[in-house]
Amino acid sequence: MALPPAGLNAGDFFPVCMYGITQPAELKVLKDGGFNCFQTYEPAPEKLAALAAEAGRLDLKMVASPDKVLGSPLEKEAKRWPVLAWYLYDEPEIHRFSPASLAELDKKVKAWSPRQKTAFVMGEGMAALSYGAAADALMVDWYPVPHLRLESLGQQVTLTRQGGMALDKERPGKPVWAVLQAFNWLEYPQRRAKRIGRFPTAEEARFMTYLSLARGAAGVFYFKYSDAAASPERWRIFTDLAAEVRRLGPLLAKAKPGERPAGLDPALDITVFRHWGRKRIIILNPSYANVPLNAAALKGWRPLFERKRYLEELLPGGSNLYLPPYRVLVLED
Incomplete structure (x- = not known):
């Protein structure tokens, strides 16, 4: 049975984001490329403040960890940062961070900053059947190129939505954000004796993007940012997609x-x-x-x-x- 379109809970804002930003200077590249938000793994509050200041100037939203911000001198100021969502945890099911612990972390962040949203990412959709009650938005990362069929991504988005709907009755329209592959697996350690990997083609990246939208994703993130000037052809793949999704995404999110x-x-x-x-x-x-x-x-x-x-x-x-x-x-x- 088909799921209904997911609610955005964010007006006309449809996240089209890039993972892995580290420097404020990179944000101008994102803005010029048509993106409207970014994720960073940067933990230091002072560096997050610099990213937040530049994001505010460029009208970009950010997704970042609250861990080091809480209890820091910037704790109060951070409540005014242009945060799309505080990034609670990365793949809790893989790191054996329990659903109860995640719910407690979510509660802690909400008590500190009730007006800002929270999110976390899972490595597969099945995890949402255990973790789907937590946070305001669910994220799922699934990177199939070249070892899995591309359409497996659609199943992961669907499972994530189903998990959120089953476990969070108060927010049945909780958005799911799809985190899509924009890297080569050869860049990362592998257990395989014969390592595999390549960068997704333009056709594969477009297929994964639209499959996510067709399955009800209420935002797309690409993992991860690399120097745009070093590979303009690859960067063009994602700037073209950003332009399409920013035009179409908000309409699909409201549609029946x-x-x-x-x-x-x-x-x-x-x-x-x-x-x-x-x-x-x-x-x-x-x-x-x-x-x-x-x-x-x-x-x-x-x-x-x-x-x-x-x-x-x-x-x-x-x-x-x-x-x-x-x-x-x-x-x-």
């Missing part, structure tokens, strides 16, 4: 589910959103094979974020159009 158009191949993953009399549709090919696309079934729909206006110009196949593996189409009526 729509009916799947008749006549489309059942192998296609299709999600329809209705909002203010308009409809948007996300069409994904979640397989390694080409899947036929019946253009007649999409008569009246207009492609978004494409260089061509007509499906016949966008897709291969001539009179027998098909969607290549992991291709994404976003259309509106």
Whole structure:
């Protein structure tokens, strides 16, 4: 059974964020790239204050740990920082930090700063069935390239939403933020005798982004930031996606589910959103094979974020159009 669209609980703000920011100078790069928030692992209150000051100047939101801030001279000032959410914990299920301990930490942070939100990240959606009652927002990180099928990400987002809905009856619309892969696994230690890894392609990054949105993610984070000037081609992948998500995300977050158009191949993953009399549709090919696309079934729909206006110009196949593996189409009526 399909889940309803997730509530944002944040007006029209739809988080499109980058993980791993360390310096205030990096925030201008994010802003120019179309992002509206960032996550940092920086623990020092003084350095967080510098990030917060620059974030405020650039109208960016931040996600940061409250651990060292609590009890510090900056404790009072931090309540006015542009915080999207205080980052309670990183993958508690992996580090054996119990649900009760996480709930207590959440309570402690809320007692200190009731107006600011809290969040934490899990390494898989199943963990939400144990931890989903805590915090104002749930995050799930899932990095499948190259060893897992990309569509496994969708299951993790769905499980995370289900866990939050099951355990937190007071906040059934609690947002889930998807943390998506923007790195090469070869950059990290592995237990495998033969190490594997590569950076996601533009097509894979776009597929993961739209699969998350189709499954109800109320924000997307990319893990993690690296020097944009060192690899402008890779940076362009994520700035292009940031522009698309910032335009589309808030509309999807407010939308209601729509009916799947008749006549489309059942192998296609299709999600329809209705909002203010308009409809948007996300069409994904979640397989390694080409899947036929019946253009007649999409008569009246207009492609978004494409260089061509007509499906016949966008897709291969001539009179027998098909969607290549992991291709994404976003259309509106």
